[in-house]
Structure formats: C-alpha cells, structure tokens
Amino acid sequence: MNLTVNYIKERIGNFQPDTGIILGSGLGDFADEYNQISISYSEIPGFEKSQVQGHKGKLVFAEINGKKVIMMQGRYHFYEGYTMQTVTYPVKIMKRLGIKTLIITNAAGAVNKSFTPGNLMFITDHINFMGTNPLIGQNDDTLGTRFPDMSEVYSKLLISKAETAAKELNIPYQKGVYVATTGPSYETPAEINMYRTLGGDAVGMSTVPEAIVANYCGIKVLGISCLTNYAAGVTDNPLNHQEVIDTANRVKDNFKNLLLAVLKSI
Numbered sequence: 096m097n098l099t100v101n102y103i104k105e106r107i108g109n110f111q112p113d114t115g116i117i118l119g120s121g122l123g124d125f126a127d128e129y130n131q132i133s134i135s136y137s138e139i140p141g142f143e144k145s146q147v148q149g150h151k152g153k154l155v156f157a158e159i160n161g162k163k164v165i166m167m168q169g170r171y172h173f174y175e176g177y178t179m180q181t182v183t184y185p186v187k188i189m190k191r192l193g194i195k196t197l198i199i200t201n202a203a204g205a206v207n208k209s210f211t212p213g214n215l216m217f218i219t220d221h222i223n224f225m226g227t228n229p230l231i232g233q234n235d236d237t238l239g240t241r242f243p244d245m246s247e248v249y250s251k252l253l254i255s256k257a258e259t260a261a262k263e264l265n266i267p268y269q270k271g272v273y274v275a276t277t278g279p280s281y282e283t284p285a286e287i288n289m290y291r292t293l294g295g296d297a298v299g300m301s302t303v304p305e306a307i308v309a310n311y312c313g314i315k316v317l318g319i320s321c322l323t324n325y326a327a328g329v330t331d332n333p334l335n336h337q338e339v340i341d342t343a344n345r346v347k348d349n350f351k352n353l354l355l356a357v358l359k360s361i
C-alpha cells in the first residue's frame with residue numbers, strides 16, 4: 096500500500112484530498128470538466144487495469160467548490176473477476192491519502208414500483224447479496240477493527256444535506272435500500288420480488304464492497320443511485336446495458352448539479 100500511496104503523492108504534490116467520489120456507469124463524464132491532475136489506473140503500482148466499456152479507469156484530482164476531491168472515473172467490479180481486495184483497494188488508498196468523506200455513485204434498477212427511472216436515490220442502507228465480504232482475510236488494524244459496526248454505513252447527516260440540495264435544485268429523488276448482487280447477469284423477476292419482500296428498493300452490482308470498507312476505515316459515506324431502469328419483471332421489457340447508459344446520460348446534468356451542491360454543503 097505504501098508504494099501506491101507514495102506514487103500518487105509524488106504525482107499530486109501538495110494536493111491534500113478531503114473527499115472521494117466514485118463515479119458509476121454513465122456518470123464518469125463529471126470528472127472530465129475538472130481534469131486538473133489525472134492518473135490512469137494502469138500507471139499506479141498496486142492498481143489493476145479496468146476494462147468495462149464506459150469506464151475509463153483513472154483517478155482525477157481537482158478542487159471543486161472548496162473541496163479537494165479525488166474522483167474515481169471507473170471502478171473495479173466483482174463481476175469482472177476481480178477479487179474483493181482489488182475492488183476495494185482504491186478506498187483504502189483514498190483513506191491513506193486523507194479523505195474523510197466518500198460519495199459513491201452507481202446505476203441501479205428500481206425494485207420499488209413507486210420509483211421512476213431517471214430518479215436519483217439516496218442510499219439509506221444496503222443488503223449485501225454478493226455472498227462474500229471485502230473484509231474477509233487478515234485484518235489491517237491500522238485501518239479498522241476486526242468486527243466493524245455497520246449500523247450507519249450511509250451517513251444520516253450527509254443524506255440530509257443531499258436532500259436539502261436536491262430540493263433546492265428541484266431534482267426528483269428517493270431514499271431507499273440498495274441490494275447488491277454480483278451480476279453480471281441481471282436478476283430474474285422472482286429474485287426481484289424476493290428483494291422487494293426483503294426490503295430492497297434498488298438493485299445493482301457495485302457500491303456495497305466499497306461502502307463496507309469505507310465505513311470500516313472511518314470514512315463518512317454518501318451513496319447515490321441513478322435509477323436507470325425498472326428491475327426485472329416490474330414491466331414486461333427486457334433489460335439491457337444500453338438502457339442503463341442512456342438513462343444515466345439523460346440525468347447527467349441533474350446528477351452533476353447535485354454533486355456540486357453537495358460538495359459545497361459538506
């Protein structure tokens with residue numbers, strides 16, 4: 096980890112990040128406008144190359160609305176075959192670089208039938224349906240404790256600030272529980288019915304590993320899902336990745352304005 100941190104510190108000089116943002120599917124463009132310093136994952140010792148279409152795979156550093164931000168343009172997904180260690184390594188590195196807050200974004204399917212594609216959802220809690228946990232293995236006591244509490248993974252204070260920002264900007268939003276699956280196949284209608292019965296409001300293939308590790312390391316987390324589609328079986332339509340990308344693109348401006356307002360208020 097020292098090799099990674101030292102390499103990044105050498106590249107960013109006296110830039111002292113306080114906030115991290117993980118940009119999800121279709122939301123990566125946000126970083127392009129603030130491209131002050133950027134480093135490809137492939138250049139960073141300890142990082143693996145990211146390969147998914149629509150994910151660029153770089154760290155972008157910028158000062159935005161008074162915050163010193165590290166943005167992850169592209170993330171590692173478990174479904175790509177990466178280990179949970181690889182998926183969550185960047186969070187540990189951001190912790191070492193000094194961030195106090197992490198905004199995690201994703202594209203997700205709406206399980207709750209009263210939600211509409213195009214809405215943003217502030218994550219109030221999650222259900223880990225990935226069948227594993229990123230903290231399995233030897234514990235690094237310098238980062239966190241062996242059995243970390245998870246009763247408030249998503250900061251209530253940050254959610255209330257995000258709500259205030261969304262209201263001021265007239266951006267439609269929901270709040271709810273995010274269910275994480277491994278993917279890469281979308282869910283079946285029976286699975287979606289089960290997730291709804293269990294209390295899930297949205298479903299996706301990311302975020303939970305990073306949120307668990309961030310909470311474990313004492314980083315405050317704000318989770319924002321862009322609801323890109325109805326989950327399987329909510330309508331008769333089949334699901335496809337293009338719809339996910341198209342909806343994320345459609346709400347890009349709302350998303351960007353919300354992020355800017357949240358950065359200002361935290």
Ligand code: HPA
Nearest residue numbers: 202203204298299300326
């Ligand atoms: N299911 C899982 N992941 C997703 C979905 C979905 O419906 N939409 C966007 N990511």
